[in-house]
Amino acid sequence: MLVSLLRNQRVRNTLLQVLYVGSLAALVLACAMIARQNLAQQGITSGFDFLFKSTGWDVSFSLLPAAPTDPYWWYFLIGVINTLFLGTVGLILATIVGTIVGLARTSSNELAQLLGRTYVDIFRNIPLILQVFFWYAVITHLPTPRAAHQGFGMLLTSRGLYVPIPNVGGTALAAAAIAVIAAIALPVWLGRTSRLGQPIGERFGIQLAGSAAALACAGVILAVGRLPDLPLLDFPALQGLNLKGGLRIPPEFSALAVAIAIYGGSYIAEIVRGGFKAVGKGQMEAALSLGLSPWRVFTLVRLPLALRAMLPILANQYVWLMKATTMGIAVGFSDFFMIVALTINHSGQTLEAIGILMAGFLAINLSLAAVFNRINKAIALKGNHLRE
Amino acid sequence: MEMIVVAPPAPGRIEDLRRRFFATPLQSLLSLISLAIMVFIAWKLLNWAIFSAVFTTSGGPEACQAAAGACWSVIAARWRIILFGLYPFEEQWRSALACVTVVVMTTLSCMPAFWTGRRIALVWGTGAALYYVLMKGGVLGLLYVGEEAWGGLALTLFIFVTTCLIGFPLAICLALLRRSELPWISRTTGLIIDAVRSLPLISILFTFAVVLPFALPQWLQGDKLYRVILGSALFFSAYQAEIVRGGMQGVPKGQEEAAMALGMSYWQRIGRILLPQAMRNALPATINQFVVAFKETSLVVIVGFFEILASGNAAYGTGDWRFAYVEVYVFIALIYFVFVFSLSRYGAFLERRMSVGER
Numbered sequence: 001m002l003v004s005l006l007r008n009q010r011v012r013n014t015l016l017q018v019l020y021v022g023s024l025a026a027l028v029l030a031c032a033m034i035a036r037q038n039l040a041q042q043g044i045t046s047g048f049d050f051l052f053k054s055t056g057w058d059v060s061f062s063l064l065p066a067a068p069t070d071p072y073w074w075y076f077l078i079g080v081i082n083t084l085f086l087g088t089v090g091l092i093l094a095t096i097v098g099t100i101v102g103l104a105r106t107s108s109n110e111l112a113q114l115l116g117r118t119y120v121d122i123f124r125n126i127p128l129i130l131q132v133f134f135w136y137a138v139i140t141h142l143p144t145p146r147a148a149h150q151g152f153g154m155l156l157t158s159r160g161l162y163v164p165i166p167n168v169g170g171t172a173l174a175a176a177a178i179a180v181i182a183a184i185a186l187p188v189w190l191g192r193t194s195r196l197g198q199p200i201g202e203r204f205g206i207q208l209a210g211s212a213a214a215l216a217c218a219g220v221i222l223a224v225g226r227l228p229d230l231p232l233l234d235f236p237a238l239q240g241l242n243l244k245g246g247l248r249i250p251p252e253f254s255a256l257a258v259a260i261a262i263y264g265g266s267y268i269a270e271i272v273r274g275g276f277k278a279v280g281k282g283q284m285e286a287a288l289s290l291g292l293s294p295w296r297v298f299t300l301v302r303l304p305l306a307l308r309a310m311l312p313i314l315a316n317q318y319v320w321l322m323k324a325t326t327m328g329i330a331v332g333f334s335d336f337f338m339i340v341a342l343t344i345n346h347s348g349q350t351l352e353a354i355g356i357l358m359a360g361f362l363a364i365n366l367s368l369a370a371v372f373n374r375i376n377k378a379i380a381l382k383g384n385h386l387r388e
Numbered sequence: 389m390e391m392i393v394v395a396p397p398a399p400g401r402i403e404d405l406r407r408r409f410f411a412t413p414l415q416s417l418l419s420l421i422s423l424a425i426m427v428f429i430a431w432k433l434l435n436w437a438i439f440s441a442v443f444t445t446s447g448g449p450e451a452c453q454a455a456a457g458a459c460w461s462v463i464a465a466r467w468r469i470i471l472f473g474l475y476p477f478e479e480q481w482r483s484a485l486a487c488v489t490v491v492v493m494t495t496l497s498c499m500p501a502f503w504t505g506r507r508i509a510l511v512w513g514t515g516a517a518l519y520y521v522l523m524k525g526g527v528l529g530l531l532y533v534g535e536e537a538w539g540g541l542a543l544t545l546f547i548f549v550t551t552c553l554i555g556f557p558l559a560i561c562l563a564l565l566r567r568s569e570l571p572w573i574s575r576t577t578g579l580i581i582d583a584v585r586s587l588p589l590i591s592i593l594f595t596f597a598v599v600l601p602f603a604l605p606q607w608l609q610g611d612k613l614y615r616v617i618l619g620s621a622l623f624f625s626a627y628q629a630e631i632v633r634g635g636m637q638g639v640p641k642g643q644e645e646a647a648m649a650l651g652m653s654y655w656q657r658i659g660r661i662l663l664p665q666a667m668r669n670a671l672p673a674t675i676n677q678f679v680v681a682f683k684e685t686s687l688v689v690i691v692g693f694f695e696i697l698a699s700g701n702a703a704y705g706t707g708d709w710r711f712a713y714v715e716v717y718v719f720i721a722l723i724y725f726v727f728v729f730s731l732s733r734y735g736a737f738l739e740r741r742m743s744v745g746e747r
Contacts, residue, residue, distance in 0.1 A: 038603075111422035361587055
């Protein structure tokens with residue numbers, strides 16, 4: 001009876017699956033139970049109550065107000081925001097570097113190609129963490145505030161980079177930043193939308209006007225929101241042994257941002273090059289023979305087609321860059337992972353903290369992927385078209 | 389009938405240069421800018437690294453610090469700690485020999501003559517065993533040296549080799565499980581792979597080094613080094629599994645159906661038909677994954693291992709060489725560069741070679 005049951009394909013398949021999933025689940029469960037027991041012996045009760053206790057330790061970098069009396073959930077939020085902030089800055093810088101190097105590599109000029117290739121070969125083949133250590137050492141070995149390098153109102157010291165900031169309230173500053181972003185994004189949208197009467201490619205005036213209007217908005221917001229009785233810009237300056245005024249960008253942050261920009265840039269350069277290589281030569285020749293100027297060929301034919309080829313790979317690279325912010329722990333930048341590690345050290349809530357870490361990164365990755373899927377779908381070529 | 393061949397006049401050297409670099413004003417500008425950047429960087433670099441550099445240790449750190457260029461004396465003074473970490477001084481030849489073993493092993497496995505499953509397993513198996521005996525000792529009259537004293541380049545290579553050695557078979561298993569026809573097996577495996585892939589490696593290393601001891605019974609915990617290697621292998625295998633799966637998808641379905649029609653068993657189908665073709669498809673991506681894995685071994689510095697990066701930090705961090713951090717990092721970067729660049733060049737060569745075969 002049992003033997004004949006085992007011979008039955010369906011029974012066997014079900015059994016195999018139950019066995020596989022069951023043993024994996026049992027393994028995880030056993031580990032979790034042992035861990036709970038071990039932690040209980042150390043006097044740590046499991047559960048998420050600790051989230052509402054105050055931490056008792058400080059973070060090195062935070063965009064939000066932080067104090068040791070703040071609860072753990074607030075610290076996790078700070079960590080996620082730090083990770084997203086560093087990731088976004090690194091992502092933008094890396095994209096700029098990568099685009100320049102990638103364009104150099106695809107240009108028809110052999111010297112520029114050589115320069116681009118050398119850059120990629122060098123920086124792609126050195127581990128990111130080594131580059132982070134290197135830049136951190138370079139920045140922390142800069143002169144002391146007394147002998148700081150100066151230029152453009154900025155100060156470069158071993159304590160970080162000091163930049164001037166406008167004396168403007170926080171909300172007004174944020175609103176102005178949005179207006180500046182709009183000033184960049186508006187011309188792009190105006191150039192592509194079909195809602196305007198004018199043909200695409202002849203909208204330079206409208207684009208310029210849109211951009212100028214957005215910039216004017218930013219100016220008005222800044223003028224209204226500025227703090228009374230203070231100069232518009234607050235310059236950092238030496239006062240005694242310390243630096244006063246301005247905004248301090250700590251060495252941890254700048255080292256990470258520079259390293260991610262340089263290392264990520266070398267990868268993005270390869271993606272950019274691949275994207276441009278994927279554009280058929282015939283399409284460019286067709287555009288040229290239609291009498292389009294080289295600039296139009298680039299903006300209307302090569303760039304849009306290359307962008308479509310690049311985007312899926314670029315999305316992967318951006319997800320990777322977000323994960324690379326975890327290098328922060330190497331130099332003491334309080335990113336999400338470092339907050340989790342410190343939480344484990346201080347509170348002992350190991351399993352919960354690891355769970356939060358996993359959930360956090362899953363959420364970050366999934367939302368990035370979702371955003372890129374939307375963009376990908378939005379710019380995909382529509383209708384019937386021949387490929388290859 | 390007589391053929392008249394009209395060859396275009398061969399351009400002179402100057403004409404050729406003009407066409408290549410100064411065809412239009414924009415091109416000329418681009419060429420000049422590129423040239424200026426290259427000359428500037430090359431001059432600065434040569435001046436720093438060679439012309440005004442100090443190479444000998446005779447003057448000590450003071451003479452070195454006064455020099456305008458690089459201070460290579462720090463390497464001359466501290467290369468042993470960078471390469472071998474805290475390994476006992478008299479025994480460091482063993483560490484060096486172990487590094488050579490790894491290099492020889494990697495070179496051998498790059499040769500097509502070794503590309504059968506059995507030979508590659510043999511090379512890596514003996515290589516790893518030889519490395520282990522050399523480093524650990526305790527037999528054949530070699531002094532016993534525990535894992536806690538391993539360090540520098542030797543440790544980096546050890547972590548790399550063991551990661552690949554464990555990770556690669558695991559990756560094949562995961563890939564096979566993921567393409568299983570039984571829905572729950574493939575789904576669960578897919579979930580594991582995707583979960584590992586969505587996490588940063590550092591967090592996995594941290595979990596295996598710091599958190600896992602809580603979750604394992606005493607007798608299973610093992611040394612921290614091996615736990616971290618396991619974590620790194622798991623991470624490697626999650627990525628490699630997707631590469632192998634991609635390679636399997638490239639094998640035409642008819643191949644497996646034909647094998648089935650011939651009455652081959654599951655393992656015969658996998659071992660003789662599917663995997664050889666899949667591995668061939670996946671080879672370029674696999675080499676790339678090895679390159680990534682090699683670079684990522686550097687992350688173990690965060691969970692407190694004395695691999696090459698940490699030993700580099702120690703080489704300049706203590707005593708009189710505090711100012712010479714650039715030289716130390718450049719030295720380590722060069723070591724990484726040699727390994728990674730040659731591997732990735734090899735990958736590019738393979739890709740070209742294989743695309744020739746398929747044309």
